[in-house]
Amino acid sequence: MKKKMVTVLLTAAMVTAMAAGCGSSSDSGSDKKESYTIGIEQFAEHGSLDNCREGFLKGLEAEGIKEGDNLTVKYKNAAADMGTAKQISDSLVSDKVDLVCAIATPSAQSVYNAAMKADIPVIYTAVTDPVAAELADKDGKPVGEVTGTSDKLPVEEQLKMIREMLPDAKKIGIMYTTSEANSVSAIKEYKSLVKKYDFELVEKGITTTADVSLAADDLLSKVDCITNLTDNTVVASLPTILDKANEKKIPVFGSEIEQVKIGCLAAEGIDYIALGKQTGKMAAKVLKGEAKASEQNFETITEPGFYVNSKVAEDLGITVPEDLANSAVESFGDGN
Amino acid sequence: MSFITSILEQGLIYGILALGIYITYKILDFPDLTVDGSFPLGAAITAALLTRGMNPYITLVLSFLAGAVAGICTGLIHVKCKVRDLLSGIIMMTALWTINLYIAGTANVPLFSQKTIFNNDLMEKIIPDVLAPYATLIIVLVLALICKVLLDLYLNTKSGFLLRAVGDNDVLVVSLAKDKGNIKILGLAISNGLVALAGCIFAQEERVFEISMGTGAMVIGLASVIIGTSIFRKMTLLHTTTAVLIGSVIYKACVAVALRNFDPQAMKLVTAVLFLVVLIISMDRKKKVNTNA
Numbered sequence: 001m002k003k004k005m006v007t008v009l010l011t012a013a014m015v016t017a018m019a020a021g022c023g024s025s026s027d028s029g030s031d032k033k034e035s036y037t038i039g040i041e042q043f044a045e046h047g048s049l050d051n052c053r054e055g056f057l058k059g060l061e062a063e064g065i066k067e068g069d070n071l072t073v074k075y076k077n078a079a080a081d082m083g084t085a086k087q088i089s090d091s092l093v094s095d096k097v098d099l100v101c102a103i104a105t106p107s108a109q110s111v112y113n114a115a116m117k118a119d120i121p122v123i124y125t126a127v128t129d130p131v132a133a134e135l136a137d138k139d140g141k142p143v144g145e146v147t148g149t150s151d152k153l154p155v156e157e158q159l160k161m162i163r164e165m166l167p168d169a170k171k172i173g174i175m176y177t178t179s180e181a182n183s184v185s186a187i188k189e190y191k192s193l194v195k196k197y198d199f200e201l202v203e204k205g206i207t208t209t210a211d212v213s214l215a216a217d218d219l220l221s222k223v224d225c226i227t228n229l230t231d232n233t234v235v236a237s238l239p240t241i242l243d244k245a246n247e248k249k250i251p252v253f254g255s256e257i258e259q260v261k262i263g264c265l266a267a268e269g270i271d272y273i274a275l276g277k278q279t280g281k282m283a284a285k286v287l288k289g290e291a292k293a294s295e296q297n298f299e300t301i302t303e304p305g306f307y308v309n310s311k312v313a314e315d316l317g318i319t320v321p322e323d324l325a326n327s328a329v330e331s332f333g334d335g336n
Numbered sequence: 337m338s339f340i341t342s343i344l345e346q347g348l349i350y351g352i353l354a355l356g357i358y359i360t361y362k363i364l365d366f367p368d369l370t371v372d373g374s375f376p377l378g379a380a381i382t383a384a385l386l387t388r389g390m391n392p393y394i395t396l397v398l399s400f401l402a403g404a405v406a407g408i409c410t411g412l413i414h415v416k417c418k419v420r421d422l423l424s425g426i427i428m429m430t431a432l433w434t435i436n437l438y439i440a441g442t443a444n445v446p447l448f449s450q451k452t453i454f455n456n457d458l459m460e461k462i463i464p465d466v467l468a469p470y471a472t473l474i475i476v477l478v479l480a481l482i483c484k485v486l487l488d489l490y491l492n493t494k495s496g497f498l499l500r501a502v503g504d505n506d507v508l509v510v511s512l513a514k515d516k517g518n519i520k521i522l523g524l525a526i527s528n529g530l531v532a533l534a535g536c537i538f539a540q541e542e543r544v545f546e547i548s549m550g551t552g553a554m555v556i557g558l559a560s561v562i563i564g565t566s567i568f569r570k571m572t573l574l575h576t577t578t579a580v581l582i583g584s585v586i587y588k589a590c591v592a593v594a595l596r597n598f599d600p601q602a603m604k605l606v607t608a609v610l611f612l613v614v615l616i617i618s619m620d621r622k623k624k625v626n627t628n629a
Contacts, residue, residue: 042600077600082549083346083556084603086542087592090342109446109544134446143448178437179547181444207433 035070036099036287039092041111043104044080046232047258048151051272052103052125052279059280065287082106089114099123099287101279102148105133105181112146121286121293124148125279126272128182128230130298145293149279151182151230153255154304155189157268158227159197161306162253164321165266166225171200173223175215175241177233178205186229212237216244227253228264238262251316260307261332265316267307271329275301305329338469343592345473347585348480349538350556354564354584355483355577356403356530357557362565362576363491364523365503369425369554370410373432374403374528376550378535380436383445383545392453395536396479403532404525406432411521436547445545452540472541479537483530484577490526499523531557559611560584566618586614 040056042049053075057067065071074092078085089110092100100115101123102108108124112135115122125148130136135146162172174190176183187203194201204219206212212234219226226245228234234241242263245252254264257271278299285291306324311333313320325331353375360368378399385395406428414424437443453459454472463471490496501509502519509516531553539545564583568574594606 045601075600076595077603079604080548081552082542082546083350083538083588084591084595087342087346087588087595090346091339091592091596094338094342105444106544106546106548109444109448109546110542113448113543132442132446133444134448179433179443181442184442 035072036065037072037074037095037097038283038287039095039097039100040073040075041085041088041092041100041102041107042075042077043085043107044232045077046104046236048230048235048256048272049103049126051258052276053101055273055276055278056101056103056125056280056283057276058273059277059282060284060287061280062277063281063284063288065284078107078110082110085110086114093118093120096120099283101125101283108135108146108148109133112144116144116146119145122146122148123279123283123286123293125276126151127298128152129185132181132185136298140297142294142296142298147282147293147296147298149275149282150298150300151270151272151275152300153186153189153229153270154268154301155186155193157304158253158255159190159193159199161266161268161324162225162227163197163199164324165318166251169199169224171202171223171225173202173204173219173226174229175204175206175212175219175226175234176229176231178207180231180233183229183231183234206233209233209237212240213244216241220244220248220250223250225251225253228255228259228267230255230270235259238264246315249316251312251318254307257305257307257330260309260330263309263312265309265312265318266320266324268304269307270301271305307332309333339592339596341470341473343588344585345476345541347588348473348476348581349534349541350560350588351480351534351581351584352483352537353531353534353553354557354560354580355487356527356534357554358561358565358577358580359487359499359523359527359530361558361561363500363503364520364527366414366421366520366524367425368407368410368524368527369422370406370428370432370524370528371425371531371554371557372550372552373429373436374406374531374550375535375538375553376436376545376547377406377432377439378403378532379539379545379549380440380445380535380547381532382536382539383440383447386447386450386452386540387445392451392456392540395540396453396533399536400529400533403535404529406532407524407526407528408521410528411517411524414524415517415520433547436550440545440547443547447539447543447545450543452543453537454541476537476541480581483533484575484581487526487530487577488575495519495522556587557584560587563587563611563614563618566615569618587611590614 067073076088093114099121100111102111105127108127112122202223204215206215251265254260254267256269260267286293306328307330308328309332360366381399381402382395410424410428413419498519502516506516560583563586564579568579590610594603598606
């Protein structure tokens with residue numbers, strides 16, 4: 001009988017814990033008009049996604065909405081699990097937050113699914129293709145109270161840049177994870193554009209981190225250079241690929257600033273902090289009531305930045321064309 | 337109260353998955369990893385059919401059948417090719433990754449604009465406005481109970497008894513002149529059918545198919561089965577199937593508590609500690625039984 005008591009007590013404790021969490025939160029939301037409570041649901045622990053979140057809060061701050069002052073942030077991370085993502089979405093919606101920021105496609109879909117009934121606006125970021133994710137219609141208009149920013153890669157600019165840096169290269173290799181919708185759609189775009197810049201595309205699909213090493217060896221034996229997408233699995237294993245590529249003196253191009261920092265030759269790419277800031281400004285408009293989420297089309301970074309790692313260029317014996325070098329937003333390596 | 341509704345919804349959907357794992361893990365004593373592939377298989381079939389305009393209720397049946405086929409494959413690999421149980425599950429799980437991608441077309445298929453079992457004209461008519469916030473829960477509850485009752489009925493048929501015998505004492509099955517291999521295959525088929533059905537329901541509730549949704553499904557199901565069966569070990573009046581469903585709800589409640597009250601980084605650790613607490617409580621009870629005996 002004692003055990004039964006313990007079980008009952010434990011259950012009671014758990015229910016109270018849940019209720020307590022709920023109670024405290026709903027108070028803070030409805031107190032003052034000038035203070036806001038927002039939820040942030042991030043799909044996984046990941047450098048670029050963390051940068052998005054950091055940028056998002058900075059973007060809000062630039063509009064006078066500062067965490068601690070007039071903003072309460074409930075940040076949750078789904079640890080790359082759809083079931084957990086669903087529970088987070090439901091929990092944020094039941095807390096009746098003023099707005100939810102969703103980072104990465106699965107989170108955006110999950111939050112929107114939960115929030116549409118409750119009329120809570122959703123601002124997403126790091127969603128490569130909002131149209132394919134059914135968060136926006138074909139003209140880029142939001143399907144409901146949901147909008148945000150896309151981290152679509154500037155594929156054409158990247159190819160043009162690679163052509164300028166490596167005038168003789170023929171084969172360009174890309175490694176990607178077959179399960180990442182973002183990568184698959186980027187591969188499609190590469191396929192349709194490589195011919196224009198006289199390249200031949202060699203693609204290598206992987207399923208897990210464990211495949212990276214083998215796939216890299218194979219890919220490096222076939223190509224003149226490698227370019228990266230924003231593929232989570234591949235980016236996480238980038239040091240492995242860079243090691244192998246450096247041995248063979250094959251240049252690896254990145255797709256965002258962080259990748260160039262750790263040793264990619266160059267990138268015509270995205271700065272996720274800037275993307276996050278742009279997203280934060282959109283969210284500020286919604287919170288202040290200046291524009292509804294449904295009135296703002298989703299945005300992309302219009303001008304990609306050129307990043308170059310001059311130390312890597314030197315090691316590989318590649319001279320960066322002067323025009324390009326001058327246009328670099330940021331240059332890493334011996335210069336800094 | 338909507339967070340409690342959410343826990344119940346999630347718990348019951350994953351409860352159907354746990355019922356499937358209960359068959360393989362508890363009854364057949366077969367650690368079946370096919371689950372990580374058959375859960376998204378149900379979702380992939382659902383996504384492919386719904387986007388082609390299929391009636392959402394028919395997808396429930398077809399998902400179950402697809403899962404059953406996956407289970408039969410695992411069974412055939414194990415029984416006919418004599419591959420070890422764990423490995424045959426891993427082989428099917430790996431193969432299903434690609435199969436799921438082919439079925440769904442891409443890694444992520446949104447279903448926002450499709451009619452689902454939770455959201456269609458029929459449901460809007462049947463469920464009165466007062467109950468509308470609980471509509472999803474009611475539908476999930478009905479589905480979970482149907483699965484449970486059918487499974488209970490099946491386990492009491494002759495075939496069901498044989499299934500239980502294979503796990504407990506397979507010599508008996510052979511002495512009855514029955515092929516234990518075929519019975520294992522049947523068990524795997526039913527189990528993975530239920531798992532795929534859970535995947536189908538989850539995809540319709542979440543309105544998205546995502547290739548990675550199966551990762552860890554096996555672990556969640558296993559934890560639910562163990563929590564459920566050990567807490568309600570002594571309650572003979574309660575069917576084990578009911579205990580498994582409740583176990584799944586408790587699992588989701590643990591996750592919810594961890595999510596709501598702790599730092600996001602600590603979520604997994606807190607969930608783990610909560611499981612441990614639940615299990616230790618139930619283990620004490622087992623000791624008591626032993627000392628009494």
